[in-house]
Amino acid sequence: MHSRKVPADIVCALGLTQIIGYGTLYYSFSILAPGIANDLRLSLTQVFGVFSVSLFIGGLSATCIGKQMDRVGAATVMTVGSALAGLTLALCAWSPSIAIFAIAIILLEVSSGMVQYQAAFAALVEHDPKSASRSITYLTLIGGFASTIFWPISATLLHVLSWREIFLVFAALNLILCMPLHFWIRSLGKKAGEASIRPRETVIGAIPTHARRRAMVIVSFAFALLGFTLAAILAHMVPMLGSIGLGTAAVVIGSLFGPAQVASRLINIVFGKNLSPPALAVVSAVLIVFGILILLASGDWLPGAVAFAICLGLGSGINSIAQGSLPLYLFGSDGYGAITGKMAAARLALGAGAPFAFSAAMESIGLSMSLAANALLGAISIAAFVTVAVSCRQPATVKA
Structure with missing residues (x-):
């Protein structure tokens, strides 16, 4: 496949949402887990056990999410996913018991599948299948900084905030930054579809x-x-x-x-x-x-x-x-x-x-x-x- 010009604006926007998505929904958990365990009176093993179960259920939901991306568009799924991520992070912050926390973490991992690489790759393929392979490479280059950025951010925030307050900050990032960017990408796709007079290229x-x-x-x-x-x-x-x-x-x-x-x-x-x-x-x-x-x-x-x-x-x-x-x-x-x-x-x-x-x-x-x-x-x-x-x-x- 010969690649054409990579859509830099979309790749950069998705790069930012991937850093926030992976940083808030995945990498931060290992830093916050000890505080969660102490607050909910669980062992660290039990907290990671809940996380593992949520990863498993989130993984099973990937097939359904993939079908929805083909049906309504990846950017639409990502917009809804950002809203769900923000709401479930807030639910995690509020959760008074292990049962509520477990439900929130499971929903959080479902939302992860709606906003992370699987969905972002599909959005790039939808935008331009011909340049998608190169776009994916650039996107993963940007997204690779998620752990480098969010491990120290999470550790630093723990000095001034509780894990519950940190989850609220992360919820705001998903709602205020990621959701509008995903909606913007969705609007670009709709405009491109309306303006196109030639048959769409496919791979x-x-x-x-x-x-x-x-x-x-x-x-x-x-x-x-x-x-x-x-x-x-x-x-x-x-x-x-x-x-x-x-x-x-x-x-x-x-x-x-x-x-x-x-x-x-x-x-x-x-x-x-x-x-x-x-x-x-x-x-x-x-x-x-x-x-x-x-x-x-x-x-x-x-x-x-x-x-x-x-x-x-x-x-x-x-x-x-x-x-x-x-x-x-x-x-x-x-x-x-x-x-x-x-x-x-x-x-x-x-x-x-x-x-x-x-x-x-x-x-x-x-x-x-x-x-x-x-x-x-x-x-x-x-x-x-x-x-x-x-x-x-x-x-x-x-x-x-």
Whole structure:
């Protein structure tokens, strides 16, 4: 696919909403969790257990959300999602009991699926399928700063506000900033549709029609396995590095993940123009598996741990791009929302249990065997991505 000019205004607007969306609805939770546990008289494990259940239910809702994006438009879903996110953050802040809090967190994760990458990618595909792959790359570059910005913001706010007050501040950000921006993008789409006198261009996928179902299953399986591998490691990265003898250096090493994730997207913008989405998916999986194997082989050797964190970050960054660009390349722009919704449902539902499963594995079979098993899952995802890449008869094309 040859790309045309990227719509910078829409990408920048979505970039801001992705930073706020991921920062307020996902990354801040680990910082606020101890305060939530103390206030609601729960253990930290119970709080994260509620969060894991909400991630699972939110993942299951992705299929329905994807279908709605195709029916009414991704920007419309994102506008409603921002309103729901603001309201449920306010409900979290008010919740007097664990039952109300659990309901609020579940609704919060449903709203996350309506405003985060899955929906943003679909909005870019709707706006211009031909430039969508490049737009997705630029968007993930901007969105990659969410953890870098919101971890310190959340920690700083805790010095002057309670977790409930912080949730109210986050609710305001979603309602006052994100919802108007999503509504503006929606209005642009409506104006473009009314003004257009030519047939809309669409992207025709590289997978033949008769092979789409099989390819869909394989790609969903590959992304789900790789998502499980990544989620399991990320949830335990800092304490895991500390447990193998790296001590206080574990925090510094863990902090390399974020910059490496952003760097991979920047490298792809500069050098990855000729790299196809199937190749990107394979590279992302290889980097993640290679990083785990480096840690497995190097143990408490500091350079090895640094290489592990960098490889993991590079692989994760490229994987985010592949989640948006590979379905477009393989299956085309028609029905993109429903396709990515099904993939997200599989990935998020499986990934929700990854932190618990990896923790249980470390207790029962030890860290080394757990890392080896995780690397094996990643290797299976590499084989699945390669299988799909080989089955592509021709590159994706654009049709008016």
